[in-house]
Amino acid sequence: MGVSRSTVIGRPREFDVDEALECAMRVFWERGYEGASLADLTGAMGITKTSMYAAFGNKEQLFRKALERYTEGPASYAARAMEEPTARQVAEALLRGSVRTTTLPGGPPGCLGVQGALASGEGGRPAHDMLVAWRNDATLRVEERFRRAVDEGDLPEDADPRRLARYIMTVAFGIAVQAANGLGRDELQDSADMALRNWLP
Protein backbone atom coordinates (compact mmCIF):
# COMPACT_ATOMS: atom_id res chain seq x y z
CA MET A 1 0.00 0.00 0.00
CA GLY A 2 1.15 3.52 -0.74
CA VAL A 3 3.73 2.25 -3.17
CA SER A 4 1.65 3.09 -6.23
CA ARG A 5 1.40 6.77 -5.31
CA SER A 6 4.24 8.64 -7.03
CA THR A 7 3.85 12.00 -5.34
CA VAL A 8 2.89 11.76 -1.69
CA ILE A 9 0.71 14.39 -0.14
CA GLY A 10 1.33 15.70 3.34
CA ARG A 11 4.46 15.66 5.42
CA PRO A 12 6.63 12.59 4.86
CA ARG A 13 7.65 10.58 7.89
CA GLU A 14 11.07 11.30 9.23
CA PHE A 15 12.14 7.80 10.18
CA ASP A 16 12.82 4.74 8.06
CA VAL A 17 10.03 2.22 8.56
CA ASP A 18 12.24 -0.74 7.73
CA GLU A 19 14.94 0.30 10.13
CA ALA A 20 12.41 0.85 12.90
CA LEU A 21 10.84 -2.53 12.22
CA GLU A 22 14.23 -4.16 12.34
CA CYS A 23 14.83 -2.68 15.79
CA ALA A 24 11.41 -3.76 17.02
CA MET A 25 12.04 -7.27 15.76
CA ARG A 26 15.21 -7.50 17.77
CA VAL A 27 13.48 -6.35 20.95
CA PHE A 28 10.69 -8.92 20.49
CA TRP A 29 13.34 -11.52 19.72
CA GLU A 30 15.18 -10.77 22.92
CA ARG A 31 12.31 -10.21 25.35
CA GLY A 32 9.32 -11.94 23.81
CA TYR A 33 5.97 -10.36 23.05
CA GLU A 34 4.77 -9.67 26.56
CA GLY A 35 8.25 -8.95 27.87
CA ALA A 36 8.72 -6.16 25.33
CA SER A 37 6.95 -3.03 26.57
CA LEU A 38 6.00 -0.16 24.31
CA ALA A 39 8.68 1.89 26.03
CA ASP A 40 11.29 -0.77 25.19
CA LEU A 41 10.13 -0.96 21.60
CA THR A 42 9.80 2.72 20.79
CA GLY A 43 13.02 3.44 22.64
CA ALA A 44 14.91 1.00 20.44
CA MET A 45 13.11 2.18 17.33
CA GLY A 46 13.99 5.78 18.09
CA ILE A 47 10.44 7.02 17.66
CA THR A 48 7.55 7.94 19.92
CA LYS A 49 4.51 5.89 20.76
CA THR A 50 2.33 8.07 18.58
CA SER A 51 4.53 7.56 15.54
CA MET A 52 4.57 3.84 16.12
CA TYR A 53 0.78 3.69 16.31
CA ALA A 54 0.44 5.78 13.19
CA ALA A 55 2.85 3.59 11.27
CA PHE A 56 1.99 0.10 12.54
CA GLY A 57 -1.41 0.19 14.18
CA ASN A 58 -0.77 -1.35 17.57
CA LYS A 59 1.59 -3.65 19.42
CA GLU A 60 0.03 -6.81 18.08
CA GLN A 61 0.28 -5.68 14.46
CA LEU A 62 3.82 -4.48 15.06
CA PHE A 63 4.65 -7.96 16.27
CA ARG A 64 3.05 -9.50 13.21
CA LYS A 65 5.11 -7.26 10.95
CA ALA A 66 8.23 -8.04 12.97
CA LEU A 67 7.55 -11.76 12.63
CA GLU A 68 7.18 -11.38 8.88
CA ARG A 69 10.45 -9.54 8.74
CA TYR A 70 12.05 -12.23 10.84
CA THR A 71 10.77 -14.89 8.47
CA GLU A 72 12.13 -13.10 5.44
CA GLY A 73 15.35 -12.04 7.17
CA PRO A 74 17.08 -14.10 9.84
CA ALA A 75 14.83 -17.11 9.23
CA SER A 76 15.01 -17.02 5.46
CA TYR A 77 17.35 -19.99 5.58
CA ALA A 78 14.23 -22.13 5.96
CA ALA A 79 12.79 -21.14 2.61
CA ARG A 80 16.17 -21.52 0.96
CA ALA A 81 16.63 -24.96 2.48
CA MET A 82 13.52 -26.16 0.69
CA GLU A 83 15.26 -25.64 -2.62
CA GLU A 84 18.07 -28.05 -1.88
CA PRO A 85 18.11 -30.94 -4.36
CA THR A 86 17.68 -33.84 -1.92
CA ALA A 87 15.70 -34.39 1.27
CA ARG A 88 18.92 -35.11 3.13
CA GLN A 89 20.36 -31.80 2.04
CA VAL A 90 17.12 -30.04 2.96
CA ALA A 91 17.37 -31.44 6.47
CA GLU A 92 21.03 -30.52 6.76
CA ALA A 93 20.45 -26.97 5.54
CA LEU A 94 17.52 -26.57 7.90
CA LEU A 95 19.44 -27.56 10.99
CA ARG A 96 22.58 -25.73 9.95
CA GLY A 97 20.51 -22.59 9.36
CA SER A 98 18.79 -22.87 12.72
CA VAL A 99 22.15 -23.26 14.46
CA ARG A 100 23.56 -20.21 12.72
CA THR A 101 20.54 -17.98 13.22
CA THR A 102 20.05 -18.83 16.88
CA THR A 103 23.70 -17.97 17.53
CA LEU A 104 23.99 -14.86 15.38
CA PRO A 105 26.81 -12.75 16.83
CA GLY A 106 24.91 -9.49 16.48
CA GLY A 107 21.53 -10.76 17.66
CA PRO A 108 19.82 -12.27 20.68
CA PRO A 109 20.46 -15.98 21.20
CA GLY A 110 17.55 -18.21 20.32
CA CYS A 111 14.68 -18.02 17.86
CA LEU A 112 11.97 -15.39 17.80
CA GLY A 113 9.50 -18.00 16.58
CA VAL A 114 10.14 -20.14 19.64
CA GLN A 115 10.75 -17.73 22.49
CA GLY A 116 8.49 -14.94 21.28
CA ALA A 117 5.53 -16.27 23.23
CA LEU A 118 5.82 -19.95 24.19
CA ALA A 119 3.61 -19.37 27.22
CA SER A 120 1.74 -16.16 27.92
CA GLY A 121 -0.98 -14.46 29.91
CA GLU A 122 -4.32 -13.39 28.56
CA GLY A 123 -2.96 -10.38 26.71
CA GLY A 124 -0.31 -12.39 24.91
CA ARG A 125 -2.70 -14.94 23.48
CA PRO A 126 -2.83 -13.45 19.96
CA ALA A 127 0.95 -13.52 19.72
CA HIS A 128 1.00 -16.99 21.22
CA ASP A 129 -1.41 -18.33 18.64
CA MET A 130 0.47 -16.53 15.89
CA LEU A 131 3.67 -18.35 16.80
CA VAL A 132 2.03 -21.74 17.22
CA ALA A 133 0.75 -21.31 13.68
CA TRP A 134 4.17 -20.13 12.53
CA ARG A 135 5.90 -23.19 13.89
CA ASN A 136 3.32 -25.66 12.67
CA ASP A 137 3.32 -23.98 9.30
CA ALA A 138 7.07 -24.38 9.02
CA THR A 139 6.72 -28.06 9.85
CA LEU A 140 4.04 -28.41 7.23
CA ARG A 141 6.21 -26.90 4.54
CA VAL A 142 9.00 -29.33 5.36
CA GLU A 143 6.50 -32.16 5.22
CA GLU A 144 5.39 -31.06 1.77
CA ARG A 145 8.98 -30.86 0.60
CA PHE A 146 9.62 -34.37 1.85
CA ARG A 147 6.46 -35.59 0.18
CA ARG A 148 7.84 -34.26 -3.05
CA ALA A 149 11.07 -36.11 -2.33
CA VAL A 150 9.10 -39.35 -2.09
CA ASP A 151 7.40 -38.61 -5.38
CA GLU A 152 10.72 -37.94 -7.01
CA GLY A 153 12.19 -41.18 -5.72
CA ASP A 154 14.67 -39.27 -3.59
CA LEU A 155 13.16 -40.79 -0.47
CA PRO A 156 12.03 -44.42 -0.37
CA GLU A 157 8.41 -45.18 -1.16
CA ASP A 158 7.61 -46.20 2.42
CA ALA A 159 9.09 -43.08 4.03
CA ASP A 160 6.62 -41.01 6.06
CA PRO A 161 7.12 -37.31 5.21
CA ARG A 162 5.15 -36.11 8.20
CA ARG A 163 7.19 -38.16 10.66
CA LEU A 164 10.46 -37.01 9.14
CA ALA A 165 9.44 -33.35 9.14
CA ARG A 166 8.26 -33.58 12.73
CA TYR A 167 11.54 -35.08 13.79
CA ILE A 168 13.68 -32.47 12.07
CA MET A 169 11.61 -29.61 13.46
CA THR A 170 11.69 -31.08 16.95
CA VAL A 171 15.47 -31.00 16.82
CA ALA A 172 15.44 -27.49 15.37
CA PHE A 173 13.23 -26.24 18.22
CA GLY A 174 15.47 -27.97 20.72
CA ILE A 175 18.44 -26.18 19.22
CA ALA A 176 16.64 -22.87 19.69
CA VAL A 177 16.13 -23.59 23.39
CA GLN A 178 19.73 -24.65 23.83
CA ALA A 179 20.88 -21.48 22.12
CA ALA A 180 18.84 -19.48 24.62
CA ASN A 181 20.65 -21.49 27.29
CA GLY A 182 23.88 -19.97 26.06
CA LEU A 183 25.34 -22.91 24.12
CA GLY A 184 27.79 -22.06 21.37
CA ARG A 185 27.55 -22.60 17.65
CA ASP A 186 29.90 -25.56 17.54
CA GLU A 187 28.11 -27.38 20.33
CA LEU A 188 24.76 -26.91 18.65
CA GLN A 189 26.04 -27.98 15.25
CA ASP A 190 27.42 -31.08 16.89
CA SER A 191 23.98 -31.99 18.23
CA ALA A 192 22.49 -31.27 14.81
CA ASP A 193 24.98 -33.63 13.21
CA MET A 194 24.10 -36.33 15.70
CA ALA A 195 20.42 -35.90 14.92
CA LEU A 196 21.16 -36.29 11.23
CA ARG A 197 23.39 -39.30 11.62
CA ASN A 198 20.51 -41.70 11.87
CA TRP A 199 18.60 -40.01 9.13
CA LEU A 200 16.70 -42.92 7.62
CA PRO A 201 17.56 -46.62 8.11
Place this chain on the structure above:
Amino acid sequence: MGVSRSTVIGRPREFDVDEALECAMRVFWERGYEGASLADLTGAMGITKTSMYAAFGNKEQLFRKALERYTEGPASYAARAMEEPTARQVAEALLRGSVRTTTLPGGPPGCLGVQGALASGEGGRPAHDMLVAWRNDATLRVEERFRRAVDEGDLPEDADPRRLARYIMTVAFGIAVQAANGLGRDELQDSADMALRNWLP
Protein backbone atom coordinates in the same frame (compact mmCIF):
# COMPACT_ATOMS: atom_id res chain seq x y z
CA MET B 1 11.40 -25.21 59.13
CA GLY B 2 8.55 -25.19 61.59
CA VAL B 3 8.56 -28.97 61.71
CA SER B 4 10.35 -29.15 65.06
CA ARG B 5 7.68 -27.11 66.86
CA SER B 6 5.02 -29.46 68.19
CA THR B 7 2.43 -26.92 69.33
CA VAL B 8 2.12 -23.86 67.13
CA ILE B 9 1.30 -20.50 68.62
CA GLY B 10 -1.10 -18.09 67.01
CA ARG B 11 -3.83 -18.69 64.53
CA PRO B 12 -3.09 -21.52 62.14
CA ARG B 13 -3.45 -20.80 58.44
CA GLU B 14 -6.66 -21.90 56.91
CA PHE B 15 -5.34 -23.17 53.59
CA ASP B 16 -3.06 -26.05 52.68
CA VAL B 17 0.30 -24.67 51.60
CA ASP B 18 1.06 -27.66 49.39
CA GLU B 19 -2.27 -27.49 47.62
CA ALA B 20 -1.87 -23.77 47.04
CA LEU B 21 1.64 -24.29 45.71
CA GLU B 22 0.40 -26.98 43.38
CA CYS B 23 -2.15 -24.57 41.94
CA ALA B 24 0.43 -21.82 41.56
CA MET B 25 2.75 -24.23 39.78
CA ARG B 26 0.08 -25.05 37.25
CA VAL B 27 -0.58 -21.37 36.53
CA PHE B 28 3.13 -20.67 36.03
CA TRP B 29 3.33 -23.78 33.87
CA GLU B 30 0.53 -22.60 31.67
CA ARG B 31 1.25 -18.88 31.43
CA GLY B 32 4.92 -18.50 32.28
CA TYR B 33 6.39 -16.28 34.97
CA GLU B 34 5.53 -12.90 33.55
CA GLY B 35 2.27 -14.07 32.02
CA ALA B 36 0.99 -15.20 35.40
CA SER B 37 -0.34 -12.20 37.32
CA LEU B 38 -0.81 -12.15 41.05
CA ALA B 39 -4.54 -12.12 40.43
CA ASP B 40 -4.25 -15.27 38.30
CA LEU B 41 -2.12 -16.96 40.90
CA THR B 42 -4.04 -16.10 44.04
CA GLY B 43 -7.29 -16.76 42.24
CA ALA B 44 -6.21 -20.28 41.37
CA MET B 45 -4.72 -20.79 44.82
CA GLY B 46 -7.96 -19.72 46.46
CA ILE B 47 -6.27 -17.23 48.78
CA THR B 48 -5.71 -13.49 48.89
CA LYS B 49 -2.59 -11.61 47.99
CA THR B 50 -1.84 -10.96 51.64
CA SER B 51 -1.92 -14.63 52.50
CA MET B 52 0.31 -15.46 49.57
CA TYR B 53 2.87 -12.87 50.61
CA ALA B 54 2.80 -14.07 54.20
CA ALA B 55 3.30 -17.67 53.16
CA PHE B 56 5.73 -17.38 50.26
CA GLY B 57 7.40 -13.97 50.41
CA ASN B 58 6.84 -12.61 46.93
CA LYS B 59 6.14 -13.67 43.35
CA GLU B 60 9.73 -14.59 42.62
CA GLN B 61 10.04 -16.83 45.66
CA LEU B 62 6.67 -18.36 44.87
CA PHE B 63 8.00 -19.21 41.44
CA ARG B 64 11.13 -20.73 42.93
CA LYS B 65 9.03 -22.90 45.23
CA ALA B 66 6.78 -23.85 42.35
CA LEU B 67 9.79 -24.83 40.27
CA GLU B 68 11.07 -27.00 43.09
CA ARG B 69 7.71 -28.66 43.34
CA TYR B 70 7.69 -29.17 39.60
CA THR B 71 11.11 -30.80 39.77
CA GLU B 72 10.05 -33.16 42.51
CA GLY B 73 6.62 -33.77 41.00
CA PRO B 74 5.90 -33.78 37.28
CA ALA B 75 9.61 -33.67 36.39
CA SER B 76 10.71 -36.32 38.85
CA TYR B 77 11.03 -38.74 35.95
CA ALA B 78 14.42 -37.13 35.31
CA ALA B 79 15.86 -38.11 38.66
CA ARG B 80 14.41 -41.61 38.34
CA ALA B 81 15.85 -41.98 34.85
CA MET B 82 19.34 -41.54 36.26
CA GLU B 83 18.95 -44.77 38.17
CA GLU B 84 18.40 -46.88 35.10
CA PRO B 85 21.14 -49.52 34.74
CA THR B 86 22.51 -48.54 31.33
CA ALA B 87 23.12 -45.25 29.54
CA ARG B 88 20.80 -46.30 26.75
CA GLN B 89 18.01 -46.95 29.24
CA VAL B 90 18.72 -43.63 30.92
CA ALA B 91 18.28 -41.85 27.59
CA GLU B 92 15.12 -43.77 26.80
CA ALA B 93 13.58 -43.08 30.19
CA LEU B 94 14.49 -39.42 29.92
CA LEU B 95 12.80 -38.89 26.59
CA ARG B 96 9.84 -41.08 27.46
CA GLY B 97 9.36 -39.10 30.67
CA SER B 98 9.56 -35.79 28.88
CA VAL B 99 6.97 -36.94 26.35
CA ARG B 100 4.62 -38.08 29.08
CA THR B 101 4.98 -35.02 31.29
CA THR B 102 4.64 -32.49 28.49
CA THR B 103 1.40 -34.18 27.42
CA LEU B 104 -0.10 -34.83 30.83
CA PRO B 105 -3.88 -35.03 30.38
CA GLY B 106 -4.64 -32.97 33.47
CA GLY B 107 -1.96 -30.35 32.98
CA PRO B 108 -0.84 -27.66 30.56
CA PRO B 109 1.00 -28.90 27.48
CA GLY B 110 4.74 -28.30 27.51
CA CYS B 111 7.36 -28.03 30.21
CA LEU B 112 7.47 -25.42 32.97
CA GLY B 113 11.26 -25.46 32.83
CA VAL B 114 11.19 -24.51 29.16
CA GLN B 115 8.24 -22.20 28.72
CA GLY B 116 8.35 -20.63 32.17
CA ALA B 117 10.53 -17.76 30.98
CA LEU B 118 12.43 -18.50 27.77
CA ALA B 119 12.50 -14.80 26.96
CA SER B 120 11.41 -12.05 29.32
CA GLY B 121 11.42 -8.37 30.09
CA GLU B 122 13.40 -6.73 32.83
CA GLY B 123 11.14 -7.93 35.64
CA GLY B 124 11.31 -11.53 34.54
CA ARG B 125 15.06 -11.73 34.52
CA PRO B 126 15.40 -13.57 37.86
CA ALA B 127 12.98 -16.24 36.70
CA HIS B 128 14.70 -16.38 33.34
CA ASP B 129 18.09 -16.98 34.92
CA MET B 130 16.57 -19.49 37.29
CA LEU B 131 15.33 -21.57 34.39
CA VAL B 132 18.52 -21.31 32.37
CA ALA B 133 20.31 -22.72 35.40
CA TRP B 134 17.61 -25.38 35.79
CA ARG B 135 18.01 -26.60 32.23
CA ASN B 136 21.80 -26.51 32.24
CA ASP B 137 21.82 -28.26 35.58
CA ALA B 138 19.67 -31.04 34.21
CA THR B 139 22.05 -31.44 31.29
CA LEU B 140 24.98 -31.56 33.68
CA ARG B 141 23.42 -34.35 35.71
CA VAL B 142 22.87 -36.41 32.58
CA GLU B 143 26.47 -35.78 31.60
CA GLU B 144 27.66 -37.03 34.98
CA ARG B 145 25.52 -40.11 34.67
CA PHE B 146 26.98 -40.82 31.23
CA ARG B 147 30.48 -40.28 32.57
CA ARG B 148 29.78 -42.96 35.11
CA ALA B 149 28.58 -45.18 32.28
CA VAL B 150 31.96 -44.77 30.60
CA ASP B 151 33.73 -45.64 33.82
CA GLU B 152 31.61 -48.73 34.23
CA GLY B 153 32.33 -49.88 30.69
CA ASP B 154 28.67 -49.44 29.75
CA LEU B 155 29.64 -46.80 27.18
CA PRO B 156 32.78 -47.16 25.05
CA GLU B 157 35.95 -45.54 26.29
CA ASP B 158 35.95 -42.90 23.53
CA ALA B 159 32.35 -41.80 24.08
CA ASP B 160 31.95 -38.14 25.01
CA PRO B 161 29.46 -37.85 27.89
CA ARG B 162 28.97 -34.14 27.43
CA ARG B 163 28.12 -34.47 23.75
CA LEU B 164 25.68 -37.26 24.40
CA ALA B 165 23.97 -35.43 27.24
CA ARG B 166 23.70 -32.28 25.15
CA TYR B 167 22.13 -34.20 22.33
CA ILE B 168 19.54 -35.93 24.49
CA MET B 169 18.57 -32.72 26.24
CA THR B 170 18.31 -30.86 22.95
CA VAL B 171 15.77 -33.42 21.79
CA ALA B 172 13.95 -33.25 25.14
CA PHE B 173 13.64 -29.46 24.89
CA GLY B 174 12.45 -29.78 21.33
CA ILE B 175 9.78 -32.19 22.51
CA ALA B 176 8.64 -29.61 25.06
CA VAL B 177 8.20 -27.00 22.34
CA GLN B 178 6.35 -29.42 20.11
CA ALA B 179 4.06 -30.33 23.00
CA ALA B 180 3.25 -26.63 23.42
CA ASN B 181 2.47 -26.66 19.71
CA GLY B 182 -0.27 -29.14 20.45
CA LEU B 183 1.33 -32.36 19.22
CA GLY B 184 0.06 -35.57 20.75
CA ARG B 185 1.83 -38.11 22.89
CA ASP B 186 2.24 -40.70 20.14
CA GLU B 187 3.69 -38.21 17.70
CA LEU B 188 6.20 -36.98 20.25
CA GLN B 189 7.20 -40.47 21.29
CA ASP B 190 7.78 -41.27 17.65
CA SER B 191 10.24 -38.39 17.33
CA ALA B 192 11.90 -39.48 20.56
CA ASP B 193 12.33 -42.99 19.15
CA MET B 194 13.86 -41.58 15.99
CA ALA B 195 16.30 -39.54 18.03
CA LEU B 196 17.31 -42.65 19.94
CA ARG B 197 17.67 -44.83 16.88
CA ASN B 198 21.10 -43.45 16.05
CA TRP B 199 22.17 -43.58 19.63
CA LEU B 200 25.88 -44.30 19.27
CA PRO B 201 27.49 -45.70 16.13
Place this chain on the structure above:
DNA sequence: GGGTTTCTGTACCGACCGGTTAGGATCGTG
Protein backbone atom coordinates in the same frame (compact mmCIF):
# COMPACT_ATOMS: atom_id res chain seq x y z
C1' DG C 1 -11.25 -15.53 80.04
C1' DG C 2 -7.14 -12.53 79.28
C1' DG C 3 -3.16 -12.01 76.57
C1' DT C 4 -0.53 -13.06 72.76
C1' DT C 5 0.29 -14.36 68.24
C1' DT C 6 -0.74 -15.00 63.62
C1' DC C 7 -3.87 -15.30 60.14
C1' DT C 8 -7.31 -12.96 56.79
C1' DG C 9 -9.80 -9.41 54.09
C1' DT C 10 -10.08 -4.70 52.44
C1' DA C 11 -8.44 -0.86 50.89
C1' DC C 12 -4.67 1.32 49.11
C1' DC C 13 0.11 2.47 47.17
C1' DG C 14 3.10 4.33 43.26
C1' DA C 15 4.57 2.64 38.89
C1' DC C 16 3.75 1.09 34.59
C1' DC C 17 0.78 -1.10 31.10
C1' DG C 18 -1.17 -0.45 26.13
C1' DG C 19 -3.52 3.03 23.90
C1' DT C 20 -5.47 7.88 22.82
C1' DT C 21 -6.10 12.85 22.23
C1' DA C 22 -4.94 17.69 21.45
C1' DG C 23 -1.97 21.11 19.48
C1' DG C 24 1.63 22.84 17.04
C1' DA C 25 5.36 22.33 13.80
C1' DT C 26 6.61 20.99 9.22
C1' DC C 27 6.42 19.31 4.89
C1' DG C 28 4.59 19.00 -0.33
C1' DT C 29 1.33 20.80 -3.36
C1' DG C 30 -1.56 24.17 -5.93
Place this chain on the structure above:
DNA sequence: CACGATCCTAACCGGTCGGTACAGAAACCC
Protein backbone atom coordinates in the same frame (compact mmCIF):
# COMPACT_ATOMS: atom_id res chain seq x y z
C1' DC D 1 1.63 31.98 0.31
C1' DA D 2 -2.25 29.39 1.82
C1' DC D 3 -4.02 24.80 2.10
C1' DG D 4 -4.19 20.08 3.44
C1' DA D 5 -2.01 16.16 5.23
C1' DT D 6 1.03 14.13 8.24
C1' DC D 7 4.40 14.57 11.46
C1' DC D 8 6.21 15.03 16.59
C1' DT D 9 5.78 16.31 21.50
C1' DA D 10 3.44 15.90 25.66
C1' DA D 11 -0.06 15.23 28.55
C1' DC D 12 -3.40 12.06 29.68
C1' DC D 13 -6.73 7.83 29.80
C1' DG D 14 -8.58 3.75 32.62
C1' DG D 15 -6.71 -0.50 33.97
C1' DT D 16 -3.47 -3.53 35.92
C1' DC D 17 1.02 -4.49 37.75
C1' DG D 18 3.57 -6.26 42.13
C1' DG D 19 3.56 -5.13 46.79
C1' DT D 20 1.73 -3.05 51.69
C1' DA D 21 -0.65 -1.00 55.86
C1' DC D 22 -4.10 -1.63 58.77
C1' DA D 23 -7.64 -3.50 61.47
C1' DG D 24 -10.40 -7.25 62.88
C1' DA D 25 -11.09 -12.22 63.53
C1' DA D 26 -9.51 -16.58 65.24
C1' DA D 27 -6.85 -19.79 67.52
C1' DC D 28 -3.48 -21.18 70.99
C1' DC D 29 -1.23 -20.73 75.94
C1' DC D 30 -1.78 -19.72 80.70
